[in-house]
């Protein structure tokens with residue numbers, strides 16, 4: 001049994017701990033946040049592949065009480081006309097798309113890990129990693145340290161582990177900023193939008209919204225931006241600043257988007273679309289990056305959390321099935337790199353516009369489109385990987 005130090009108790013880290021436990025490994029999670037951080041982060045949609053990953057590690061029940069299911073997607077153009085209305089996901093309730101808060105999801109996965117006997121150490125902020133003959137050592141801000149056989153950097157977009165293992169890799173701006181918010185006062189739609197995500201292809205803004213059974217509308221807006229936000233712009237934005245900036249952009253179209261944003265009383269939140277360049281090294285000695293630390297993508301495809309959940313299951317299966325840890329990590333990277341880099345590329349191209357595609361290392365071809373059947377089989381816990 002390997003002792004695995006998991007740095008970061010977000011979606012990737014908490015799910016990895018659950019999957020490793022199921023594969024018979026000894027995982028301990030070190031999370032910088034002092035508590036389970038339920039209030040951190042925006043909402044997200046979990047797709048069928050992410051929900052399959054959760055089902056494979058017996059964690060479906062831990063999340064089906066969170067958020068609400070989405071069973072269809074409407075697409076609306078700038079005139080307000082519906083151009084498509086398609087079913088989303090599977091008939092199997094466990095695999096139905098869900099809208100939920102990122103912080104709630106990590107908190108639920110952490111609670112489930114603890115219930116299964118995984119130790120989660122809160123308030124443990126990793127500051128450096130040392131690799132030696134006795135193992136890999138995580139050093140924390142409070143002066144403490146821990147040594148294990150493998151260290152997983154699941155510490156998100158601004159990963160400290162990545163700075164140690166791939167110091168030249170720099171997250172880059174993916175050409176958009178993303179605004180999001182919540183309102184209980186959205187205008188009532190004249191079409192039935194129960195369990196439906198509506199995507200509005202506006203003239204200047206890509207907008208999405210969905211309403212919970214309790215009547216709260218979650219919305220996001222992706223707006224082109226050549227440069228990332230500056231610290232000054234964020235610090236000096238007053239409470240209504242982003243809302244007042246967005247509403248006139250949305251008023252150019254005859255859709256519900258402007259009224260939804262105008263009805264948002266709580267502050268509108270904003271972040272840059274940021275990605276980790278394809279080709280970034282994931283491994284150094286006994287350290288491996290997973291989740292956003294390895295392959296954060298622009299949020300346009302809405303796949304970051306689902307990719308992190310896939311990472312967790314497939315890594316645990318590699319460690320379960322390969323003859324030794326070295327072959328397991330090599331197999332993991334062989335299986336995962338094409339999958340996640342395809343997502344980063346597609347998502348980045350949506351955000352940037354295809355004229356300035358997501359950069360990749362010189363001379364490498366674009367990643368091939370992975371088959372859905374392959375990923376379903378790789379996630380299936382009862383199927384061997386070697």
Ligand SMILES: Cc1cc2nc3c(=O)[nH]c(=O)nc-3n(C[C@H](O)[C@H](O)[C@H](O)COP(=O)(O)OP(=O)(O)OC[C@H]3O[C@@H](n4cnc5c(N)ncnc54)[C@H](O)[C@@H]3O)c2cc1C
Nearest residue numbers: 008010011012032044045126155156291292302303304305
């Ligand atoms: C606006 C926006 C919308 C999105 N929408 C979607 C969506 O609809 N669907 C979807 O699937 N994905 C979406 N995503 C992406 C998704 O949120 C991420 O891909 C996902 O959260 C990645 O999980 P993670 O565990 O790798 O990283 P994180 O969720 O960032 O977790 C990292 C964890 O590591 C901890 N940590 C950080 N540094 C340290 C340290 N030094 N020591 C110890 N712990 C540390 C953090 O506190 C955190 O708990 C969206 C992202 C954004 C920005």
